[in-house]
Amino acid sequence: MTKPIQNQSFFLSSTAGDAMRTTLEEFVEDKDAFSPNTWRQLLSVMRICYRWAEEHGRTFFPISPADLRDYLSWLQSSGRSSSTIASHAALISMLHRNAGLVSPGTSPLVFRTLKKINRSAVVSGERTGQAVPFRLSDLSRLDARWAGSDRLQQVRDLAFLHLAYNTLLRVSELARLRVGDISRTEDGRIILDVAWTKTIVQTGGLIKALSSHSSQRLTEWLMISGLAAETDAYLFCPVHRSNSARINSARPLTLPALENIFLQAWREVGPATPAKKNKGRYQGWSGHSARVGAAQDMARQGYSVPQIMQEGTWKKPETLMRYIRNVDAHKGAMVDFMENGFN
Incomplete structure (x- = not known):
């Protein structure tokens, strides 16, 4: 008993x-x-x-x-x-x-x-599930649709997706960010002081720099929402149907609310045909999609595994390799050897 x-x-x-x-x-x-x-x-x-x-x-x-x-x-x-x-x-x-x-x-x-x-x-054919990648090209298309929107929710969602892609942070880590975690470089770009992540728990924290484009989108959200002066408030808060921000310093956006941001983005610029179902899910963008897409884009551009690991705070190379295993697989050493040596 x-x-x-x-x-x-x-x-x-x-x-x-x-x-x-x-x-x-x-x-x-x-x-x-x-x-x-x-x-x-x-x-x-x-x-x-x-x-x-x-x-x-x-x-x-x-x-x-x-x-x-x-x-x-x-x-x-x-x-x-x-x-x-x-x-x-x-x-x-x-x-x-x-x-x-x-x-x-x-x-x-x-x-x-x-x-x-x-x-x-x-x-038996079981394979590790993987989120559908949200790539830079997807962010660019979405930016063209939602930039300057008169709908505050779209302004917020666009800023959030810029941060998700730019920082490779997990959605739970993005949700914890507060307005007071922001500082700026001399040219106006935003620096984020991330207190801790899933794999980095130390007093020094983690510093993430945003591109000028992502800094602009986040700044627009802060100014239009009225969050700019609320240093204790969470960076991303609910938007009321009246098109006003519900500034909140008590609790961050919930995981379902954050997942919904990716869902709305998929409906806006995602492919007409859903992705092939993977382990019963992953037919559209989800909370891990920007992280996966950014890692794959970096790999395609020739950045090294250590560089990508540092950006995504991965501790084990094999974890990252699951995300980029299909990227440039045709450029492997043996393929190169065969292409150059076969007569």
Whole structure:
């Protein structure tokens, strides 16, 4: 039998000792050491695994390697992708480590299970999903449509998309920006002081410079909306149907609201035919599209992988390579060798 700890989605068996319970409670108290998204994912995985354990008569926590193997296999049979299953295994292991326990993920049994799941997924044709790229040419077309619009929402959305493409920041990182994070160079271009990102959490933060064109669009939004003098307000706020900005310093725009900006852009200048469905989604631009499109555009222009990684704050080259894997694939070393050497 299992019980919740202080209304959190962590559970202990009735035989768990006080020391383990105390350790887990300290883990919950220190949740700010992790990003909000990581913590939400952890809670979600705990709920799913707990329900599975209840339904199948297994012990949820601590979970044995054999039970974790069966849980991961169940996820596969339920249609979860191999990357999702790997995330479940990693988060369950994270919980055990923070409880002072040996992670069940270190067991060869679990290692072989994950390897088998991944191999099965690859052989069956599963591919990592990727957002439809929002490229510089798309931004240019949209700029021609929305620049000077008398609709404040379009002024805001155009400024947002300029920042999304120019900075390669994630939408959650863009949403956190405040008016006070802006400074300017001598020629008027905007500098953004980004406090932290998913991969950069340090007191020095991150500095992002905007092009003159993107600086102009953001300045237009700030002036027309009345945000320019509101240093504590979030850079992007809701727009009322009366065509006025609802200046807000309490909370940023929600993820659905930000995703809707990409949806409206797709309706305005996107292709007439939806993109080929990828893993049940990605038929139009979404929150990651500007990040993907900017990375691909830089790769096409010959910028190096380290340069692109720095702009997008990627820590691992393989993460970036998933975005640019199809860019100039025909220019590989072997293709070049064959083209020049075949008689």
